[in-house]
Amino acid sequence: MKNDPFSLRPRGRQAAPLFRLAAIGAVVAAIGGAFVYVGGFVTPHRLTPQRIVNTFEANAGVHPGFRRNHAKGVCVAGYFEGNGQAGDISRAGVFKAVRTPVIGRFAIPGSDPSAPDASVPVRSMALDFKLPHGQQWRTGMNNTPVFIVNTPRAFFAQLVASRPDPATGKPDPAKLKAFFAAHPETGPFQSWVKSHPPSSSFGNAAYYGINAFRAIDASGKTHFIRWSMVPEATYEPVTAEEKSQRDFLDNELRSRLASGPLRWRLILTVARPGDPTTDATQAWPDDRPHIDAGTLVIEHESAQSDGDCRDINYDPTILPDGLKPSADPLLAARSSAYAVSYNRRTHEEAQRLASAQQSGRDHE
Numbered sequence: 001m002k003n004d005p006f007s008l009r010p011r012g013r014q015a016a017p018l019f020r021l022a023a024i025g026a027v028v029a030a031i032g033g034a035f036v037y038v039g040g041f042v043t044p045h046r047l048t049p050q051r052i053v054n055t056f057e058a059n060a061g062v063h064p065g066f067r068r069n070h071a072k073g074v075c076v077a078g079y080f081e082g083n084g085q086a087g088d089i090s091r092a093g094v095f096k097a098v099r100t101p102v103i104g105r106f107a108i109p110g111s112d113p114s115a116p117d118a119s120v121p122v123r124s125m126a127l128d129f130k131l132p133h134g135q136q137w138r139t140g141m142n143n144t145p146v147f148i149v150n151t152p153r154a155f156f157a158q159l160v161a162s163r164p165d166p167a168t169g170k171p172d173p174a175k176l177k178a179f180f181a182a183h184p185e186t187g188p189f190q191s192w193v194k195s196h197p198p199s200s201s202f203g204n205a206a207y208y209g210i211n212a213f214r215a216i217d218a219s220g221k222t223h224f225i226r227w228s229m230v231p232e233a234t235y236e237p238v239t240a241e242e243k244s245q246r247d248f249l250d251n252e253l254r255s256r257l258a259s260g261p262l263r264w265r266l267i268l269t270v271a272r273p274g275d276p277t278t279d280a281t282q283a284w285p286d287d288r289p290h291i292d293a294g295t296l297v298i299e300h301e302s303a304q305s306d307g308d309c310r311d312i313n314y315d316p317t318i319l320p321d322g323l324k325p326s327a328d329p330l331l332a333a334r335s336s337a338y339a340v341s342y343n344r345r346t347h348e349e350a351q352r353l354a355s356a357q358q359s360g361r362d363h364e
Contacts, residue, residue, distance in 0.1 A: 047156055049336035053344070055159045060111035064348040068341040070124055072115055073107030074202075074250050075307025078261065078298040080129060086268055086293035089223040090215035092322030093131050095293055101130045104298065105309040106202040106253065109142075117250075118243040121198040125207040125229060126314035127296070135320040138312075140334070141207035141229065143199065147280035148189040152333035157183070185281045197237035202253045203262045203298075204233040211316065212277040212326040215268070224271035224326065226284065229264035229296055250301075257301055264296040278328045313342040 056068040063071060084097035094100050105126045108117060122142055129137040149155050161179035162171045180186055199205035207229040215223045233256075242248040256262060270289040276282045304310055317325050317335040325331045 047153055049333070049340045052152070052156055052159070052333070052337045053340045055156065055163075056111045056341075059159060059163050063111065063113050065345050065352060066111075066113045067107075067345060068111055068337075070107040070109055070126075071111050071113040072117075073105050073124075073304050073309075074253065075302045075304050075309035076104045076106060076253075076298045077300045077302075077308060078102050078104070078296065080266070080294055080296050082294040083292070086215075086291050087218075089217055089225065089268070089270060089291070090322040091218045092137070092215075092320045093135070094129050094137055094320060095322070102296065102298075103128045103130070103308045103312060105304065105312070105314065106249070108249070114246075116246045117248050118198075118238065121193055123199060123202055123205050123207075123249070125202070125205075126309070126312075128309075128312050128314065129320075131320050136318055137320045137323065138314050138316060138318040139209055139227070140314045140316050141209050141227075143205040143207055144189060144192055144196075145208045145210070145228070146188045146192060146283050147210050147330065148186050149183060150185050150279045150281045151329055154183055154185070155330070155333070185279075188281055188283065200236045200238045200242055200252065201233070201256065202249055203256045204231050204235050206230050206235075207264070209316075210280045211328045211331050212271065212280075213319070214324040214326055216322050216324060222324075224275065224277045226269045226271075227293075228267050228269070230267055232263040232265070253301055257299070262298045264298075266293045266296060267291065268293050277326045280328060280330055311346065313338050315339070 053068050067073075080094065080100045080102050082094055082096050082098050082100065084095070086095035107124045107126070108115065108120050109122050109124065110120060122144060124140065124142050126140045127138070131137065149158060157179060161175045163175075164170055165172045180190070209227040212224050212226055215225045217223065238248075242252070245251070268291040269284060270291065271277060271284060272288060275284050275288070302308070315335050315338050317331055319325065
């Protein structure tokens with residue numbers, strides 16, 4: 001990658017600027033350190049965001065104009081009704097007793113926008129809170145309370161192990177077995193998935209932020225938190241009939257919203273000293289303080305091809321004043337990989353539109 005800034009190494013007179021950048025990185029080590037890790041400066045075989053996204057493409061092919069992961073989804077819109085109860089741990093305006101517009105997206109993981117909904121057990125919710133004065137809070141959540149791995153390199157290893165065998169079109173069981181044997185941190189995720197059947201709907205699933213974040217209160221004190229969205233709708237497992245339908249999640253969501261809005265409670269969980277804040281595979285104990293911060297209300301859905309969520313990059317490090325990333329290395333990795341995916345798909349969409357316009361002029 002000749003134009004990839006991650007591949008640059010200090011040489012001769014070029015060294016001084018890079019060392020100055022390294023000094024700046026030390027000041028923001030909580031974020032920059034993770035970014036350097038993903039960039040590959042401290043690893044023997046550089047792992048770049050481009051390499052991660054390239055592996056998604058190698059596994060499932062390139063689908064122009066679509067996200068490289070969570071390609072299949074639907075746009076939603078509504079608002080968040082804050083109740084002010086989280087104001088003691090974060091000065092973020094979204095936690096005041098105010099209403100904040102939200103543009104969201106439900107999706108399933110994977111790079112194929114036409115994949116059957118039953119092909120994966122995970123559902124995802126992404127939200128963009130539109131705060132006053134141009135501030136935004138973007139978050140991407142899964143219906144699993146823990147993540148499968150805790151480092152970008154382990155995530156990359158998982159992608160490689162999951163690559164379909166050309167002969168079968170499915171991952172090689174031996175490679176997957178070897179991956180899980182080499183990564184015991186995947187145990188909590190595997191156990192949770194085995195004991196929790198997938199939900200029958202986007203609307204009756206709980207969603208978890210998974211990573212830890214820093215909440216900053218009015219006095220400047222930091223509190224480590226995780227958040228989750230708990231549905232008012234009763235959880236129901238997916239049925240055999242639904243599994244036979246390729247797009248049952250989108251269809252079921254549309255049917256639910258036709259009867260009225262869907263609601264979730266935003267719950268902030270506050271860590272205690274010693275709780276892991278850089279390992280997304282480890283859940284915090286159930287006895288930690290929980291704060292009900294307000295209600296998410298989803299009112300409308302629309303196709304992602306032309307919905308408001310289409311052009312949003314749900315980068316989890318885009319945060320308002322009062323929230324900051326933790327040092328979890330997955331956050332910086334997600335941010336940088338999302339940017340690569342966003343740039344590729346929007347460039348492809350621009351090319352498609354330009355081609356359509358040219359074709360229209362040719363037929364005038």
